[in-house]
Amino acid sequence: MTTIILAGAGRMGGALLRGWMAALGEGLRIYAVDPHASETLDDIAAAAPGQPQFCHAATAADLPENLIADAIVAACKPQLTHAALQSLSGCAGPDTLVVSVAAGVPLSTLQSVFAAPSPAVRAMPNIGATLGCSATAAAASPDCTVPHRALVERLFRAVGSFSWLAREEDLHTVTALFGSGPAYVFAMCEAMIAAAQAQGLAPDTARALAIATVAGAGRLLQETPEPARLRETVTSPNGTTAAGLQALGDSGLADAVSAAISAAGARSRELS
Known part of the structure; x- marks a missing residue:
């Protein structure tokens, strides 16, 4: 039996837990620790009866005595991750894997939480x-074993696809x-809705059409993952789409996107 402790069951932690309960079968025991999510956790458990063994606890003190986890997954806010993991130190053995989905918390921090250095994984769903x-x-971290990696892949493939990065950076x-x-x-999408309303479209109509546009574009990208090709397919020479794309280019769309990714990346480094 593989034992997982999930620290934090908010938006991301709850999403992970739902995926595990729905997609993973027998042989897995999950404990979720979150003082504020008892109703949410009850709902998640009720939606997947007979799947992985599951129970939740308000705090680490409510976990069974002498419980040693195969992996502790921290799905807390970055500033709470260290304290959440420290509270679970009694559940960490020499081979317990520490996994964090918090932005900006480095592997070195994850490895140093417990008395002995722990194998660790930083993941970004x-x-x-x-x-x-x-x-x-x-x-x-370099000390992660093949079984550790296999467990991480199993957990995150329950909520989508998964890939390893060669560099933590x-x-x-x-x-x-x-x-x-x-x-x-x-x-x-918000900007599209606002622009359509400014041109006189009814708010409900603008919202429905903008959302359908973004959702449909996403589905097309899943089917044909070549953005440039799709853009060319829907752009007739000298047509309305070409005019709109020209305006986006003139407005600095590429520079704005580059600036957004640079700023978010810089903030991630500041948090490390």
Whole structure:
């Protein structure tokens, strides 16, 4: 039996837990520790009866005595991660893997939380995990074993696809692009709605059409993952789309996106 402790069951932690409960079968025991999410955790457990063994605790003190986890997954805010892991030190054995999904918390910090250095993994899923369509990227400390890596892959493939990074440094760019990226798309959708309303479209109509546009574009990218080709396909020479793209270019869209990713990456480095 593989034992997982999940520290934090908010938006991301809850998404991970839902994925594990829905996609992973027998042989897994999960304990979720979160003082504020008892109703949410009850709902998650009720939605997947007969799947992994599951229970939750308000604090680490409520966990069973002498419990040693195979992995402790911290899904807390970055500033709370160290304290959350420290509270679970009694559940860490010499081979316990520490996993964090918090932006900016380095492997060196994760490895130093407990009395003895721990194998550690930094992972970056995004909000798509709530729908099982995240694409997690992760970096591992050198002492992570093949079984450790296999467990990480199993956990994160339950909420989407997964890939390893060769360098921990690359997680700053992954955070800026993939972790923060959905917010850029949502902001673009907001701007489209506002612009359509300014041109006289009814608010409900503007919202429905903008959302359908973004959702449909995402589906097309899944089917044909070549953005340039798709852009060319929907752009007739001298047509309306060409005029709109020209305006976006004149407005500095590429520079704005570059600045957003650079700023988010810089902030990730500051948090490290």
